[in-house]
Amino acid sequence: MNKIDIFSDKETYELIIDTNFQDILELLESTKAVIIDKNVFDLYNKDLKIEKDKIILIEALEDKKRPEYALEICEKLMHLNIKRKDTIIAIGGGITQDLATFSMSILFRGIKWIWIPTTLLAQADSCIGGKSSLNFKEWKNIIGNFYPPSKIFIFTKFLSTLKEDDIRSGIGEILKVHLLSGKESTNLIIQQLNEYKKNNSILSTMIYNSLNFKNRILEIDPLDQGERLKMNYGHSFGHALESATNFRIPHGIAVNIGLDIANFIAYRIGNIKENDFNTLHDLLFLNLKTSDFISFNFEVFIKALRKDKKNDLDCYNLIIPISYGEVALKSFKMNNEIEILVQEYSEKFYKGII
Ligand SMILES: NC(=O)c1ccc[n+]([C@@H]2O[C@H](COP(=O)([O-])OP(=O)(O)OC[C@H]3O[C@@H](n4cnc5c(N)ncnc54)[C@H](O)[C@@H]3O)[C@@H](O)[C@H]2O)c1
Ligand SMILES: [Zn+2]
Helix, strand or coil: CEEEEECCCCCCEEEEECCCHHHHHHHHHHCCCEEEEHHHHHHHHHHHCCCHHHEEEECCCHHHCCHHHHHHHHHHHHHCCCCCCCEEEEEECHHHHHHHHHHHHHHHHCCEEEEEECCHHHHHHHCCCCECCEEECCEEEEECCECCCCEEEECHHHHHHCCHHHHHHHHHHHHHHHHCCCHHHHHHHHHHHHHHHHCHHHHHHHHHHHHHHHHHHHHHCCCCCCHHHHHHCCHHHHHHHHHHCCCCCCHHHHHHHHHHHHHHHHHHCCCCCHHHHHHHHHHHHHCCCHHHCCCCCHHHHHHHHHCCCCCCCCEEEEEEEEECCEEEEEEEECCHHHHHHHHHHHHHHCCCCC
16 A cells, blocks of 8 residues: 655645555445446446445546536535535546536535546546546636545556556556656656566556656646646647547547657757657557557647647647656747648658558
């Protein structure tokens, strides 16, 4: 069992990895409501034994990640006679987390909740940081706030039922936080991902390290106003890829490719050496499969890249390496420079695959 004190703008709270499962069963018995991903409920309620009348099931679909659905959750909680002093438990992946965070923050202007993430992406990355991001009309992730849980419990045994793509998606985010945290963490993940390919029991160490690296960033910038922007490394290109492929690739896998594009640009403008780019490229490709390289519409990609939240009106603001193991926010005029480099990347690395 490992414990980490997680930083937030208010008080720190505890995250516990692989504690006694009995503790959770007691919590589930004492709470009045459990918000739980439907698939997780189907797979695990034989162990969790949550009583029927306290369950609020969540359909983990991107289209359900909306304020209207969060309000429905609030309504269900009111029907369960929840009072301001109660503590709610939420169980599931990133979609459940976004919906639970937002609902918990608005009900009674904020109610205590405990979070049990069940996907690798949520366990290794999104569970800390306290953010909610909901989709609204045609806009992705634009409604949200900060409302961390009072405690997080991670059980790595939930990961055994995840699809292989969802595991690789979580590894994409694990790679991101290691690569932006310095040379040492970069070299550590190179060694650990190679080891993981032979023996996946190292995954819980990778989760623990990722959370510690992210927590250091939260300590400096809990409200995402500067340092934490680094966590967006790989995301401008990842989001553009998600748009251009109609969300057919899981988020963390799009980020994984996005990291390689960001590194390619850094190499081509002289921030990192060719052999460093190659080292990182080999690492990032360890987590990718041929089927991730779906042909995409370049125009849609560039349109999405131009709309990225971090940009100014006429500048791309991209998180890219400024040296091996170090990233920073860099501005580029919205002329053809970046677009030509992305084109060059896709010709070099997508050609022959798609
Ligand atoms: N708020 C944040 O800080 C933050 C950060 C990153 C991502 N996100 C959001 O998270 C979402 C993606 O989250 P995700 O990748 O965790 O996935 P998810 O919540 O979409 O779940 C993926 C699939 O796995 C299923 N599932 C969950 N746990 C399972 C288990 N243990 N066994 C079997 N199946 C299981 C779900 O039902 C779903 O079908 C996106 O909407 C993204 O925008 C939020
Ligand atoms: Zn992400």
